[in-house]
Amino acid sequence: MARRVKDRATMKDVAARAGVSIGTVSHVLNRTASISAETSERVRQAMEELNYVPNAMARNMRMKTNHVIGLLIPNLTNNFHAKIASEFVNIADQNKYEVHILGYEYSLEREKNVIYNLLEYSVGTVIIVNGWGDERYIQELIKRGIRVILADRRSDLSDVVSVEFENYQAIKDAVSCLRKKGYHSVGFISEPLNLTNLQDRFKAYQEGLAENGYEFRENHVFISQQLCLDNVKNGYLYMKQLLRMKRKEDLPEAFLASSDLLALGMLRAISEAGYRVPGDFGIVGCDNLQISGYISPGLTTIMQDCGELSRELWKVIQAGNDGKRVENTVLSQKLIIRESC
Amino acid sequence: MARRVKDRATMKDVAARAGVSIGTVSHVLNRTASISAETSERVRQAMEELNYVPNAMARNMRMKTNHVIGLLIPNLTNNFHAKIASEFVNIADQNKYEVHILGYEYSLEREKNVIYNLLEYSVGTVIIVNGWGDERYIQELIKRGIRVILADRRSDLSDVVSVEFENYQAIKDAVSCLRKKGYHSVGFISEPLNLTNLQDRFKAYQEGLAENGYEFRENHVFISQQLCLDNVKNGYLYMKQLLRMKRKEDLPEAFLASSDLLALGMLRAISEAGYRVPGDFGIVGCDNLQISGYISPGLTTIMQDCGELSRELWKVIQAGNDGKRVENTVLSQKLIIRESC
């Protein structure tokens, strides 16, 4: 059995106490008709005395609107995603919106549940952060009249607005930085490229190599097929295996890693194998996690401004509410150079 | 303007299509009256064809119940809290409950907003994770008939059930471990002790000193008054200042830190000052963050099992739903010894 909520004062109660009709109370609350100063005051007083809090469900039901936004996120324990959630909730909160944070843990069943919930609760807008390639359920949402906004991800679907990061310049900057530091080869290490931003980064990596006089070498590209590398542990295991299977001279001198968590794991594996960073290997991560500036060596990384992302998302939402058509947005990233390269 | 949700099929539509009354549809959906197999089938078919999804708000309003739990958390970007949220959402999800994750960022205004939202949405149960000392708003919630459950925190208030970690044994183990490793003094570094678990830890620290033949020294206790140290940056700055202001011999040889984030920041400051861990200083953290095992040196820390915490919280919720009175629960912690001491 679910829990029955204690009865609270309703408009009816307030109306009775103030000696007016229910409609008047509503009008006072929403300033939706002219009410004389004195009745207005009387109603307010009654609300105060009864500790009245409006019932959002009743209101939403009647109005067929609500102030709730669904935020679909792969995983809250990933600090990058948590940061986005945190920043976005901040903004929404200031605007009297509530955010339902929905971690789907990359699980299809969870996704299904989550979406069903959104429908049941008549959530009108969903923001999908990152996530795997599957676009079927996005279409499902749109078909149901739910507005879908993509963050840190892009789509060819019409009716879907996206706010993503520009993945080319920063990666090229990184390659160029590695060249300046004197590394003779640069590798690319990533989870499977079924995300648009990873695909972009891989292209940028290739172009960066060319622009900086590096040769592209197939065997310097490490794309894990089985693992989700967006996780310290998996990064550690993957790099450990690499160091055991290959001789140092067969590995690139520097790595571009697809996330800071991955890079952090690599750092540990490298250190355990007796190598040094940035001496033996250079590492560049991606995300600029809170921790990345405070480990030793400090991690050189590509920063994505979560605050900016959130603000941009909010703009999209507002524009949409006002009925304006919104263009996709691309935000720039920034290379932060620390000690790991 | 908020967004108006696209019209969806309602029970009325389903009823019309199946040629029955609205009540019948409801009964089919909830098996709340005996309906003949054929009408039942007809109704189901109609639902299918119309893509019917029940309107949770209407239902909740009528039933005066809902399946939503509010989870108040200080800060999502703190990996420890994120882990708790993540684990709890997992369990709730399996039980068809929805969780509203509410990060209040230690801000009073946010807290107020958050609570108002909970009331508006008639949320019946609130879990408060950690958080500062202020108990006024807890009483406010209880007065309103909301069930409050405390996680990783304790209270003397009646009508509040808590699930917390046992903070004595693990801390004592840590002190004893530091003794075995040969450290001659152990300090305590923490944010202000206005949380029950921090108070417990401080007592345990003192008892641990005594039990292991250490002398308690006032000047080895560092309780930051201004800062919230639950954050890498602040830990870094605090330790940096300590190292600049004091001579090494005036500092303890080992530190018990109140969180891993704090410890991580300290590690960096120590390393920058040219000292080594565990050589010059021993460090023990608290939380066992994902990253803690993968930095160098690996951080010795006290692990709190977030999964266990969540499962226990769920038990409390279920028992409460069944009308049973529940006792406070205390979960054990475990010292994980790595290289930092």
Add this chain to the structure above:
DNA sequence: TGATACTATTAAAACGATTTAATTGAACGT
């Protein structure tokens, strides 16, 4: 056969708000 019981279905009243159209009373101009 008539009373009884059960099965299947429904009409209608909630739930707590918003909103529209109607009503009342006072003020105004002529």
Add this chain to the structure above:
DNA sequence: ACGTTCAATTAAATCGTTTTAATAGTATCA
């Protein structure tokens, strides 16, 4: 004094469900 306008208020419909009491029809039993 009478029509007109305006300000303040309200009655009633509505949103999409659940739930109760009532109804009709059918089977059971003595």
